[in-house]
């Protein structure tokens with residue numbers, strides 16, 4: 097049996113084992129996926145162990161950037177996004193990838209960002225790859241608003257290196273797609289809304305939230321009240337995992353895989 101894992105701190109809440117182990121079982125593949133809590137300061141030793149014993153692993157907060165220094169090769173896409181969430185061990189060499197941004201794109205109802213005006217709230221590790229991915233896919237405009245303006249400016253600079261444009265001010269009265277990439281709406285911030293005039297949301301707006309617990313954040317509830325079509329972060333979680341599994345096992349999974357996971361693992 098080949099071993100897979102997710103590392104992070106904290107990571108005990110992760111649903112990734114359920115998703116990956118479901119895929120293994122469904123496809124008769126001999127992989128077992130587990131959670132490896134990796135306290136801060138122990139990443140180097142953890143990678144050493146993974147390199148000798150595991151076929152691959154996922155990386156979550158706070159290690160998506162730090163892990164890059166320990167890898168033998170990093171895909172051009174992950175280099176651009178400046179973050180790795182999937183590592184494949186091929187004959188003792190570690191290869192880093194990023195499946196978060198494509199995973200998020202695949203979770204968007206209609207999967208269309210080309211020609212759209214997009215507003216992203218938040219400029220953390222999750223917002224950056226997604227903003228870049230949208231710009232690469234031909235969005236008409238991508239705007240990032242963040243409490244700490246400097247972080248949004250840093251992302252703008254990185255995109256500019258690749259000839260991609262990012263706005264860091266709200267210049268429009270409406271957007272086709274608005275996404276919450278802040279932590280406002282979950283945990284101790286459960287009753288908080290991201291800073292935005294909700295008046296810009298109407299029945300033509302598609303509103304997403306990267307948060308999936310709770311399944312419907314206050315932001316999604318308020319957006320729905322204004323007639324918007326909404327989606328949460330569960331799709332991102334599932335699609336990034338499906339893409340990661342294909343890299344781990346070097347297989348192409350059935351295109352119904354994500355739908356099966358929603359149904360069989362999450363009861364949706």
Ligand code: NAP
Nearest residue numbers: 218219220221222223243244247277278279306329332333
């Ligand atoms: P992060 O790097 O810690 O960034 C957090 C963001 O939230 C920053 O932009 C931060 O603004 C903002 N923020 C936090 N508290 C705030 C407040 N009181 N007022 C205004 N802004 C505030 O986190 P991340 O990794 O990007 O994750 C962002 C969200 O996406 C989280 O909710 C995470 O759970 C979710 N996520 C979901 C998936 C999935 O698979 N569905 C995957 C990754 C992440 P400052 O820069 O000003 O601090």
